[in-house]
Amino acid sequence: MAGVTGAAGGTRTARGGGAPAGSHAPGRPRVARRERGEGAIVRGIREVGAMGVLTCRTVVAAIRPPYDYAPELAHQFVFSLRMAWFPMVVASVAFTYGPAGIQAAGFLNLFGAIDRLGGLFALVVMREFAPLVCAIVMAGVVGTAMCADLGARKIRDEIDALMVLGIDPVKGLVAPRFIALMSVTALLNVFALLFGTFGGLLITMTNGAPIGPFLATFFTNATVPEIAAALLKTTLFGAIIAIVCCYKGLTAKGGPEGVGRAVNQAIVLAFLAIGAVNYVFTQTLLATFPELSQVR
Numbered sequence: 001m002a003g004v005t006g007a008a009g010g011t012r013t014a015r016g017g018g019a020p021a022g023s024h025a026p027g028r029p030r031v032a033r034r035e036r037g038e039g040a041i042v043r044g045i046r047e048v049g050a051m052g053v054l055t056c057r058t059v060v061a062a063i064r065p066p067y068d069y070a071p072e073l074a075h076q077f078v079f080s081l082r083m084a085w086f087p088m089v090v091a092s093v094a095f096t097y098g099p100a101g102i103q104a105a106g107f108l109n110l111f112g113a114i115d116r117l118g119g120l121f122a123l124v125v126m127r128e129f130a131p132l133v134c135a136i137v138m139a140g141v142v143g144t145a146m147c148a149d150l151g152a153r154k155i156r157d158e159i160d161a162l163m164v165l166g167i168d169p170v171k172g173l174v175a176p177r178f179i180a181l182m183s184v185t186a187l188l189n190v191f192a193l194l195f196g197t198f199g200g201l202l203i204t205m206t207n208g209a210p211i212g213p214f215l216a217t218f219f220t221n222a223t224v225p226e227i228a229a230a231l232l233k234t235t236l237f238g239a240i241i242a243i244v245c246c247y248k249g250l251t252a253k254g255g256p257e258g259v260g261r262a263v264n265q266a267i268v269l270a271f272l273a274i275g276a277v278n279y280v281f282t283q284t285l286l287a288t289f290p291e292l293s294q295v296r
Contacts, residue, residue, distance in 0.1 A: 051247050054170070058178050058243065061171040069176040076180035080142045084188060088137045092192045095133055096199030100124050105203050114209045118218030121200040123292075126222065126230045127282065130192035132274075135237040138185050139270045143245040146177055147266045150249025151259035159250060169250065178242040185238030186231050193230070226292055229285050236281070237274055244270045 100121070108114045150173065153159055159169050197218065204214045248266035252259050286293050 047247075050251075051243055054174070054247050054250075055239075055243050057170045058174050058246075061168065062175040062179055069172055072172065073176035073180055076146075076177050077184060079145075080138070080180055080184040081187070083145065084137050084141050084184065085191070087141055088134060088188050088192060089195050091133045091137055092130065092195040093199045093202075095129055096121070096125055096196040097202050100129060101199055101203030105207050109207065114204070114207055115213030116217055117200060117204060117209070118214035118216065119221040121197065121214075122218045122221035122226070125196035125200070126193060126226050127285075127292075128278075130189055130196050131230055131233045131237060132278065133192050133196070134185050134189050134234050135241065135274045136271075138181065138188070138238060139241045139245075139267055139274070142181065142184070143241040143270055144263050144267055146181075146242070147245040147249040147252075147263045148259055150246055151252035151262045154250055154252045155255055155259060174242075174246045174250075177246055178239065181242040182235050182238035185241075186235045189231060189234040193227075223292065225285075225289050229281075233278070233281050236277060240273045240277060241270050244273060 101117075104120050104124075105114060105117060108117055108120075150159075153173075159173075162169050162172065200214065200218070201211060204211060245266045248262040248269070249259075252262040254261070
């Protein structure tokens with residue numbers, strides 16, 4: 001009996017002794033979550049730094065001879081233009097006619113100032129809608145294709161094979177895509193401006209207003225600094241999309257599933273970077289040219 005009691009007591013003691021240790025169990029998931037969060041922040045900082053290094057290497061590779069990437073550059077330019085021109089046209093007309101045109105025309109009609117719609121479109125389309133439409137289309141159509149292409153090459157060990165042969169993948173693969181994407185994005189921005197203005201003309205005719213006042217106020221507010229800033233902004237957007245998508249493609253791992261994850265991560269990071277750069281660029285532009293914030 002004593003032995004049984006002692007054993008039972010020992011069992012109760014063991015269980016009782018385990019309770020204080022188990023009382024801290026709810027805190028362990030919080031510590032694990034905090035460690036995972038800190039690890040995600042560190043990985044994010046490392047990725048940003050790695051993208052910065054890739055940007056520097058790409059710029060150096062693009063401007064340093066020999067320029068043997070010219071055939072790949074021409075191929076990527078034509079590919080990007082062929083893939084993106086139609087979605088860009090549709091998106092430009094849809095965005096300017098819908099969210100911008102209908103709301104702005106309805107507001108101006110309340111004050112009988114529908115003739116001022118052209119000046120508003122000059123600011124809205126050139127400053128925001130045209131560059132953002134180009135960036136969204138290029139990232140969603142061309143950037144994802146580039147990321148998937150490089151990711152597929154990475155998991156098939158083609159990138160490592162090029163390095164074994166002494167071929168720099170940054171020079172042969174990233175630099176032509178970098179230049180092509182910047183060039184096509186700046187080119188399509190011109191068409192986005194044209195078709196965005198066409199959306200403004202459509203909304204003007206829909207409201208039964210004459211086209212003459214729309215064009216007069218539009219060209220009054222369409223200044224050279226505004227157009228130059230729009231082209232520069234879209235060029236920066238193209239560079240961001242190229243670097244982010246190429247980096248994610250070159251670092252893809254885990255087979256086809258890993259390529260899919262890389263594409264998803266690339267498009268999200270590209271949109272976040274575009275939003276941040278757009279905010280900084282617009283604020284800098286308005287601080288440098290304060291007269292651009294006035295509708296004439």
